[in-house]
Amino acid sequence: MWEYTDKVTEHFENPRNVGQIKNASGVGDVGSLACGDALRLSLKIDDNIITDAKFKTFGCASAIASSSALTEMVKGMTVDDAEKITNEDIADYLGGLPKEKMHCSVMGREALEAAIADYRGLSLPMAEGEVVCDCFGVTDLEVRRAIKESNLHSVEEITNFTKAGGGCGKCEERLSEILRQTISQGLKVVSVTHKSKRMTTLQKIKRIEDVLEREIRPGLKMDGGDIELIDVDGDFVIVSLRGQCTDCFKSQTTIKEYVEKKLREQVLDTLIVEENK
Amino acid sequence: MGTAEKIVYMDNNATTAVAPEVIEAMLPYLTDYYGNPSSMHSFGGQVGSAVSKARQSVAALLGCDPEEVIFTSCGTESDSTAILSALRANPERRHIVTTRVEHPAVKNLCENISTFTGHKYRLTMLKVSEEGMVDMEEYLSALSDDTAIVSMMWANNETGVIFPIAELAKIARDRGILFHTDAVQAVGKIPIDLSGLNVDFLSLSGHKLHAPKGVGVLYVKRGTAFSPFMAGGHQEHGRRAGTENVASIVALGRACQLAQEKMAEENSRVKKLRDKLEEGLLASVPKSLLNGHKQMRLPNTANISFEYVEGEAILLHMNRFNICASSGSACTSGSLEPSHVLRAMGVPFTAAHGSIRFSLSIYNTEEEIDFVLDKMPAIIANLREMSPFWPGD
Structure with a gap:
């Protein structure tokens, strides 16, 4: 049995604002029967203020409680403030x-966004993008957003937040790829400031080791391989591939396309990576 | 939850109450008779006799010889032991036949068999009809010289649908293929007589028939090649190492005696209660439907879908009235998809998410059935009122 807070149970047992507003200013429809939960949120908006909110939900206790909570939260808010509500807030x-x-x-937040977009006569940006998870119809944009907003670190967490990967599981590889990309994009912003600095060899080694450990090893290890830093000589970085990578015909590509690219992005853009055979 | 609260327990395919007679029988083996059945002194020896007596009671219920009964820790252990033993006995055969509606104890083992055996196997998971029955033609065409074992459940835990095990086992035997059946849900609920059947392995679990959790049985037909699951002592004639779970084995023996005594009641009074519940719900709740074959079904199980509402929400509202049941919805299965059994049967999503399994026992009463029949329509109507898909009555 799930461990729900008293507040979840209370909202589930006594949901607020059930129903549908006639002549609503904006309606957001998310989820589907196939997915196992769906929410229709309708908003009444006067002078940019949400004066009424009602919901209809098909789903479990926490889906009903989240919908009920959402309607309570947005009532009386300006549309601009309501827009800032995240799933974590709910x-x-x-x-x-x-x-x-x-x-x-997340379904609550998506319905709110959809209702506001409907009110403004806009289309939803999240629905565009490429569908990654066919089972639940989740796009890469939705996945990337969840990773950033909720600071997700594993495919399992992505599934908990977006449902992607929770069906047949065929998209797991793609999800971990998106996870890697999204996380490294976040890191790039931080590392740019270091890029042009002059570094001592020791600093360089330290930073290269960091990038190898954080971003390159996990990927290689999933394929049964590994990488070791052998030497750093000026801009030359000598590495050795281990395990499955040793006799992988793609090893040269791995070194140039993947390792060198990452190190250039995050350590120094003049680095040249060579393999120690 | 306080024990004083009156619980309306209709989740007996999940687990059952330990019968008072069973507790009475097992208690002395937790207090006075703590000896090891393998010991050479008579203090231990008398415990060994109690285990033998329990073995006879199990054998009597199954219609087999006591020597064909191996005590294990649970149904899952019995399933794994049987299937892995059959594969080791036929190392040249690399094909397994099972169904899409098996319990995870069989399904997950078969789907990950290379992890456990170190070999690759071809796996055929037979389809089922809308009523949950296997297609004989597909079964026949799936079998080949390469098939090492067929594993098919006797009765389905979610729907109660009964497979024609006698016929299925004979077909396998005629082709020289070993046959295992997970009979965890069938034993104690419907008569079973292994003496005339071609079943090589059968699994059962104590806690599904009013014995405690943590004890099970694997039946291995005399003459069937067998290799144990784990290495260790000589217990169970070297077929299942580890000191016997004496008190629970004694309990299971007593539970099997009781099951035999109450078999007629299960198939008459309990079945009548189930039918009353089922017919009552189908009549009083619009857009509700029965999942599974109407006749070929356990006498205690009713799996009903309430369209356009979700199972977890239904269960939690039932919980407010202390009514216990299960659901095949995604939210209760621990995954994000509804029950693999209902999906294999092609139950539409509109109905699969709102499926509720009621499973009764001899301890249920007519008042309880009336109580549930009284509460359910409002619970469903209330949730439908909230559902964006509900088209209205």
């Missing part, structure tokens, strides 16, 4: 949700 309002149920709060 979960916090309920005193937290089990991690496997975080997607219920």
